[in-house]
Amino acid sequence: MNARTRALDSVVFGVDIQSGDVRGDAPSYALVVLDGDEVERDVVSLRKLRRLVEAREPAMLATDNMYELAADKDALVHFLRWLPEGTKLVQVTGAERPEPLSRVASRHGVPYGKKPMKEAEAAARLALGNVGYEVSAFTNTTTVKVSRGRSTGKGGWSQDRYTRRIHGNVRRRAREVESELDKAGLEYDKDVTEKYGGFSNAIFTVEARPGDIPVSANRSGDVRVEIERERRDGVEFEPLVKRRDRVIVGIDPGTTTAVAVADLDGNVLDVYSTRTDDTAGVIEWLIERGRPTIVAADVHPMPETVEKFRRSFEAVGWAPPKDLPVDEKLHRTRDIDYDNDHERDALAAALFAYDAHEDQFARITRKVPPNVDRSEVIARVLAEEESVEAVLRELDPRVEDETEAESTHEPRELTEDEKRIKRLERQVERLETHADELKTRLETKDETIDEYEKELSDARRNERREARERREVNRLERENERLERERDKAEKKADELERKLDRLKTLWKLDHSNFADVAGDRDLVAVKVVEQFTLDGIETAQEQFGLAAGDVVYFRDASGAGRRTAELLAETDPRVVLREGGLSDAADEVLFEADIPVGPAEDVSMQEVDELAVARESDVEAVIDDWEERAEERRRDQNSAMVDEIISEHRAENRGR
Structure with a gap:
């Protein structure tokens, strides 16, 4: 929804200095509030004006001179920063070089x-009609x-935990x-400062207005969120709306709404139909x-829906006889x-409305000078039923009396009752200010109490958790000590068993050095295992x-045996x-001569335990x-x-004889 549509459904404040000066003491303002069809008028102080703006958050705060609300540029920037997000400060008389308010009002047909x-x-x-410029800093x-x-904090036994939590x-x-x-x-863009346990701060630079950001400024316990718009180098002015040409609109309402737009020369610019858009969408x-x-219809009388559109734009209505x-x-x-037929009916309404006014448009066009906007003259003549000459006099700035256009407000002498009222108003303002300060202090103390209670609750919860942990x-x-004792006992028992096993092996070797009684009556025979058939191997086995x-x-x-080894x-x-x-x-010959049997080990099934072995007899x-x-x-x-x-030897001897 654009600015024009919002303005139709929003509150607009208009202000003008009533007495005093914003640079002096206690200026008062004439305030007019436009809220739909309702108009409210009041004279308020600057403080009360601020309270009303904060309470009602108008769409626009309109004035003919922005420096009636702020003493200088710095104060103006401060005022703009204070304004609610949804409220615009609008200077209706122009940008850097404003015109007299009387001239602007006359040009747009606004009573002055x-x-x-x-x-x-x-x-x-004027602001409601989107006339003027938004003041932006x-x-x-x-x-x-x-x-x-x-x-x-400054330190302490729990500072690390406290800092880490924050x-x-x-x-x-x-x-x-x-x-x-x-x-x-x-x-x-994000820029964070990392500290012990987390962040000390995180700064997000967002390309959006504060109202478009789904985050609000607040302070809750350990964390504070601040939101601030980036300031321009100076004060800038942006028109509320760009210039738009005058047009003729034909509307066919119903379940399907159709709208057609034509210019003041009868040329069709666009046509559109919808079953889903509401009135605001069509507007x-x-x-x-x-x-x-x-705004025209194709039936008589004009339907109420079309009449609502006409009133929204303050346009002239047309319906056929x-x-x-x-x-x-x-x-x-x-x-x-x-x-579709709905678009046809909307087009017909716009074009028949043009046909009905074509001659009038031609007469007006002939009378309008080249330097004057013809469409504005036509709109004023149709809306106010004035003559072309009267409208031209109002639109031509040369016929304006500049001295009369300037708005001057000379302060007059106040009566005793008015002075008393002023004193009472100032007293009320002081009391209200004091009450606001007391409320603020009370809220601050309540927040402090809440924080202390939360800290106490957290401390108790942490203490209970630490007790459970202890x-x-x-x-x-x-449990660990018990398991360690069992482990030590098991290790000690294992050591004892290992030593006992070693002793048993030693005793067994001593008692069975000839290995003869191992077999007993069973089909087993003891086997003495020697690693290598070498002198060292045999000597080691002997030991x-x-x-x-x-x-x-x-x-x-057995591959390393020689004659000496075999003899040993x-x-x-x-x-x-x-x-x-x-x-x-050589080894085989020695063992053969010693009548010692030799055979391959693979022919004997053996079972080995260390250097001991048994085989089947x-x-x-x-x-x-x-x-x-x-x-x-x-x-x-x-x-x-x-x-x-x-x-052979005997034969050899016989042959020798």
């Missing part, structure tokens, strides 16, 4: 009088600052503000396309594109468990030698039997070779 109350009403009505950039709401609350509130800005789709659409001078026939509407709109810590410490005659000896690696082993006279890997010919016997068979065959081969050698 030299008395302050009349001037205040003229300013209000701030940009559309707003700073939202989230900071600490209280000091972190900074944590600031960080949490900053994240909430950031989330709200993101949800609203606003662009912003906004019309405002974007011009200033309605004539009787309902327009369909064939005439079709003929009049034959060269225009439209989507009890839990004590319980866990006791650890000893090698005796009749032992079954198992070499994990043969001295112990083992029952059988089980080997992994190959055996050298049957497997060992099988290895021995296999070796004896091979040894017997080897002896036969040796004997055969020996006989062959003797025979």
Whole structure:
């Protein structure tokens, strides 16, 4: 909804200086309040004017001179900062070089009088008609600052926890503000100052007015939120609305509302129909396309809905003497594109209204000088039913009496009753001010009490939580001590068992050094395990468990044996030698000559425990039997070779004889 539409539904204040001066003491103002069809008039002090603005938050505060409300530019900026977000300060007489109010009022057909109350009403009505400029000292950039709401204190045993809580609350509130800005789709920059436990402050620079930001300034406990608009370098003026041409509007109301717009030359500018937009939406659409001078209907009498639109724009109404026939509407709109019958009826209403005024427009046009806006003259002639000459005299600034146009307000001598009233008013204002101060102090004390109660509640809650934590810590410490005692006891028992196992192994080795009684009556035989078939390996075995005659000896690696190693082993006279890997010919020869059986370990099923092992007696016997068979065959081969050698030697001797 634009400014014009809002103004139709909002309160507008018009003010003019009544007596005194804003630069002096106790200025009073003539105040006119326009609220729909209601008009309120009053004479108020500056303080009361401020209270009324704060209470009612008018859409516009209109004046003919902004410096009637502020002594200088700094005071004006302060006044603009104080204004409620939804209230505009409007100077209806222009921007940097304002015109006399009488001239502006005459140009726009607004009643004017030299008395302050009349001037205040003229300013209000001009602002209501979107005449004038908004006075602005701030940009559309707003700073939202989230900071600490209280000091972190001078120290103490709980200062760290207290500071961490405050900074944590600031960080949490900053994240909430950031989330709200993101949800609203606003662009912003963020600058945070990180401190112990969170943020000391977070500053959001938002590209929006405060009223468009879904965050309000407040102070709650540990956190304070401040909102401030960015100030311009100076004071700027923005027109309430851009210039819009005068137009003729045709409206066909109903379930589907259709609106057509034509200019004052009968050219169709736009047509539109809707089933969903309300009256405000249609008005906004019309405002974007011009200033309605004539609002027309295609039936007689004019429907109440069309009449409401006419009153909204203060336009001239037109309706045909009787309902327009369909064939005439079709003929009049034959060269225009439209989507439905409703748009056709709206177009017909606008065009027939133009036809009815065409001759009048032509006569007015012939009389209007080139330097005067023809559309304004037509609008004034139609609205006020004045002659063209009278309107031209009002619109031509050269016929204005500048001295009469200037508004001067000479203060007059007050009567005793008026002086007494003034004194009583000042006394009332002082009492009201004092009452406001007392209320403020009371509210501040209430807030302080609430903060203290909250802090006390938080402290008690923290104390209870800490007590629970201490009890839990004590319980866990006791449980930990119990588990540590059980662990120490288990470790001690494990150490004792390990030492006992070592002693048992030692005793077992001593008691069974010949390994003979391990087998007993079972089909088992003890096996002595030697890592390598080397001198060092045999000596190590002798030291650890000893090698005796009749032992079954198992070499994990027999590849390193030589003649000397085999002879050392043969001295112990083992029952059988089980080997992994190959055996050298020299070692094999020594063991064969010593009649010591040798066989592969894979032929014997063994179970090992450290350097001790047991094997099945049957497997060992099988290895021995296999070796004896091979040894017997080897002896036969040796004997055969020996006989062959003797025979060969004998033959050689016989040939020598």
